[in-house]
Amino acid sequence: MFGLFRKIPFPIALIIPIEIVMMFLLIFPLIVEIWVSLTNWTPLLGVNWWHADFLGFENYYKIAIKDHRFINAVIRTSIIATICVTVELGLGLLYATLLLKDFPGKRIVVSILLLPMMIIPLVAGYNFFMLFIENGPINQILGFILGKKVELHWLSDPNLGLVAVMIADIWEWTPLMFLILMAGLASVPQNQVRAAVSLGASNFQIFRYLTIPLIKHIILIAVVIRGMELFKIFDVVFILTKGGPGTSTETISFYLYSAGFTYMRMGYIAAGSFIVLAIFLTASYYILKPVMKEII
Amino acid sequence: MKEVAYNEESKLFGVIRFSLIAVIVLFTMFPIYWMVATSFKPVQEWTPPKPIYFPKDPTLYNYKTVFLGPGRAKGGWWGSDQGVRDSLESTGAKIRISGESSFFIPFVNSMIVCVTSTFLSISIGLLAAYAISRYRFGGNFFPFFILSARMFPPIAVVIPLVVMFSTLRLLDTHFGLIIVYTGFTIPFSVWMIKSFLDDIPHELEEAAIIDGMTKFQAIIKVTIPLAKGGIAATSLFIFILNWSEFLIAFLLTSTRVITLPILISRYFSTTQGHLYGPQAALGTIATIPVIIFGFMIQKHLARGLTFGAVKK
Numbered sequence: 160m161f162g163l164f165r166k167i168p169f170p171i172a173l174i175i176p177i178e179i180v181m182m183f184l185l186i187f188p189l190i191v192e193i194w195v196s197l198t199n200w201t202p203l204l205g206v207n208w209w210h211a212d213f214l215g216f217e218n219y220y221k222i223a224i225k226d227h228r229f230i231n232a233v234i235r236t237s238i239i240a241t242i243c244v245t246v247e248l249g250l251g252l253l254y255a256t257l258l259l260k261d262f263p264g265k266r267i268v269v270s271i272l273l274l275p276m277m278i279i280p281l282v283a284g285y286n287f288f289m290l291f292i293e294n295g296p297i298n299q300i301l302g303f304i305l306g307k308k309v310e311l312h313w314l315s316d317p318n319l320g321l322v323a324v325m326i327a328d329i330w331e332w333t334p335l336m337f338l339i340l341m342a343g344l345a346s347v348p349q350n351q352v353r354a355a356v357s358l359g360a361s362n363f364q365i366f367r368y369l370t371i372p373l374i375k376h377i378i379l380i381a382v383v384i385r386g387m388e389l390f391k392i393f394d395v396v397f398i399l400t401k402g403g404p405g406t407s408t409e410t411i412s413f414y415l416y417s418a419g420f421t422y423m424r425m426g427y428i429a430a431g432s433f434i435v436l437a438i439f440l441t442a443s444y445y446i447l448k449p450v451m452k453e454i455i
Numbered sequence: 456m457k458e459v460a461y462n463e464e465s466k467l468f469g470v471i472r473f474s475l476i477a478v479i480v481l482f483t484m485f486p487i488y489w490m491v492a493t494s495f496k497p498v499q500e501w502t503p504p505k506p507i508y509f510p511k512d513p514t515l516y517n518y519k520t521v522f523l524g525p526g527r528a529k530g531g532w533w534g535s536d537q538g539v540r541d542s543l544e545s546t547g548a549k550i551r552i553s554g555e556s557s558f559f560i561p562f563v564n565s566m567i568v569c570v571t572s573t574f575l576s577i578s579i580g581l582l583a584a585y586a587i588s589r590y591r592f593g594g595n596f597f598p599f600f601i602l603s604a605r606m607f608p609p610i611a612v613v614i615p616l617v618v619m620f621s622t623l624r625l626l627d628t629h630f631g632l633i634i635v636y637t638g639f640t641i642p643f644s645v646w647m648i649k650s651f652l653d654d655i656p657h658e659l660e661e662a663a664i665i666d667g668m669t670k671f672q673a674i675i676k677v678t679i680p681l682a683k684g685g686i687a688a689t690s691l692f693i694f695i696l697n698w699s700e701f702l703i704a705f706l707l708t709s710t711r712v713i714t715l716p717i718l719i720s721r722y723f724s725t726t727q728g729h730l731y732g733p734q735a736a737l738g739t740i741a742t743i744p745v746i747i748f749g750f751m752i753q754k755h756l757a758r759g760l761t762f763g764a765v766k767k
Contacts, residue, residue, distance in 0.1 A: 169590075169670050169671075170586045170589075170590040171586075171592075173582040173585055173586035173592070174583050174586050174592060174593075174597075176578075176579040176582060176583075177579050177580070177583040177601070177641060177645070180634070180637060180641060181600075181601070181604065181638070181641075183634065183638070184604075184612070184634065184635065184638035184639075185604055185612070185638070187619070188612055188615035188616050188619060189615070191615040191618055191619055192611075192614065192615035195618055200618075202621065207622060208618050208622070250479075253475075253479075257472055257475055257476050257479070258476070259461070262473075268476060268480060270753065271480055271483060271484060272479065272483055273749070273756070274483060275483060275486075275487070276749075276756075277695065277742075277746050277748075277749035277750075278487070278745070278746075279698070279699040279701075279715075279716060279719075279738070279741055279745060280699060280701065281699070281716045281719055281720060282490070282719060282738040282741060282742055283486070285719065285723060285734060285735075285738055286487070286489060286490050286738070287486060288723075289490070289493060289731060290485075294502060294503070294504055294505070295502075295506055296485075296489065296506040296508070299505065299506050330482070330483070330486060334483070335760055338757045339757050339760075339761060339765050342757045342765045343765070352461060356461065362464070365461065377764075377765060380761055380764050380765065381761070384760065384761060384762075387606055391608040391609065391610075393610065393701075393702050394701050397701075397720070398723060411608065411610075412608055412609075412610045412702070415610045415611070415614070416610055416702075416706075419614060425614065425617075425618060428614055429614055429615065429618075432608075432612075432614050433611070436607055436608075436612075439607060439608065439611075440603060440606070440607075443602075443603055443606035444599075448599070
């Protein structure tokens with residue numbers, strides 16, 4: 160037994176444990192998912208999933224073409240992801256530029272700015288629930304700025320609900336952008352900046368023509384990572400709006416959860432999640448490869 | 456911190472800069488402050504017509520409720536503070552540690568699951584990271600294959616896992632949650648530890664092997680002590696990820712193995728979010744360990760969240 164173990168080349172022996180875990184948690188579930196997505200299985204049938212009726216591609220057809228809730232959720236999630244990534248990138252750049260120079264207490268300010276991303280996402284969603292209620296502080300502060308009484312129903316209005324979800328996400332994850340971009344700005348070689356200054360460049364010109372091109376790949380990494388995470392957004396939606404009112408704030412993850420686990424239509428939802436998986440895999444392959452190649 | 460070489464800015468610009476910094480600090484701190492403040496507010500101050508920014512009559516009842524479980528504080532939540540006090544004092548003389556509503560069981564569950572799965576994830580990830588860093592194992596494909604596991608939306612992988620686990624009777628067990636958490640955090644541990652291992656010269660291990668150690672002994676006795684700081688940072692980082700995880704635990708557990716985020720969501724959904732004070736108290740308690748750990752690894756956070764791409 161041990162002799163056999165010795166014969167395995169060392170690098171392969173090192174990755175056996177990870178292979179086992181990945182097999183159990185990735186490959187095997189994928190096979191199960193593909194099979195279940197081709198059947199009408201639900202736990203309510205009372206039979207095991209390998210005994211369910213085979214349907215072929217009916218589930219796929221139904222969810223990808225007929226199911227407007229699913230299609231809307233995909234579109235909505237893309238909109239949320241685009242807006243949030245843009246705003247977070249802009250704010251992150253602003254934070255990082257503001258904190259570029261040293262000043263007394265900078266370390267404390269940086270630590271404070273990083274707080275939100277350490278908060279449990281569910282708790283962050285709950286924080287914003289408290290802030291967004293009708294007689295909560297956000298309406299009052301808005302009223303104070305506008306000089307009249309504001310009574311916005313943030314969480315029960317279809318459009319405002321979406322805005323509330325995005326604000327909560329921006330609050331929580333701008334610090335990550337800031338952190339990555341700050342590391343990027345710190346890596347800009349100072350002698351190049353000095354050269355630009357002595358050649359008479361303004362700070363804006365330095366920023367536009369020197370800093371941005373130098374940290375372009377770091378910006379790309381930050382955008383890709385945030386974008387990927389945003390497509391999975393669930394916790395905040397779950398707490399803030401529960402996908403409602405109606406289905407107006409449902410994201411991909413939330414739709415799969417609510418359709419899958421309230422009606423227990425496992426086959427149907429497996430088809431949906433397999434489509435999502437396929438999109439994610441293709442996208443991550445094409446987006447991530449050039450990005451990560453620069454780093455390895 | 457090194458000196459920065461940009462142009463001198465005008466005085467006006469400096470004032471604008473500092474006021475903007477003040478604004479973003481306020482924007483960042485306000486929701487956290489609101490949670491902590493609410494956790495000390497008595498029941499009348501939770502949602503008055505005009506929000507109260509500083510608790511006028513601070514109490515510890517909310518924390519007491521979280522520790523006792525709201526089941527022990529029957530009645531009085533919607534009435535006066537007196538009602539809360541009475542019900543707490545009449546029933547809560549001794550702390551009852553049982554049932555889903557008390558804070559202790561979920562806390563212990565969270566600890567068991569997070570510590571074990573962090574340990575497993577780090578051990579397995581370290582070996583794979585070593586294979587990638589030192590032997591370039593699998594070229595570019597293998598690291599990307601591992602990373603792709605992180606790209607899946609968890610919900611899409613959890614659905615077949617629910618199906619599988621119901622057959623294997625792993626639903627609602629510590630073991631089931633531990634392996635899923637291990638699997639989901641392995642990409643982070645592999646990539647982050649790899650980025651730390653890359654910084655360590657491999658000549659040291661080679662010297663140890665020439666001196667008569669086996670390759671495995673060289674990892675244990677040379678590499679791990681050298682990468683100690685990095686491994687510790689990775690562990691804390693993965694602990695934070697596990698501690699905050701909600702969706703997987705929500706779908707894979709029901710009654711026995713409740714983690715802290717599940718308890719928070721239960722407090723929330725059973726009252727449509729109206730139990731403001733105790734929820735804020737629970738949120739504060741649950742967040743404290745994460746924030747402490749987060750500050751301990753502050754300078755490695757960027758590295759962790761970008762899979763080791765940003766080193767600083």
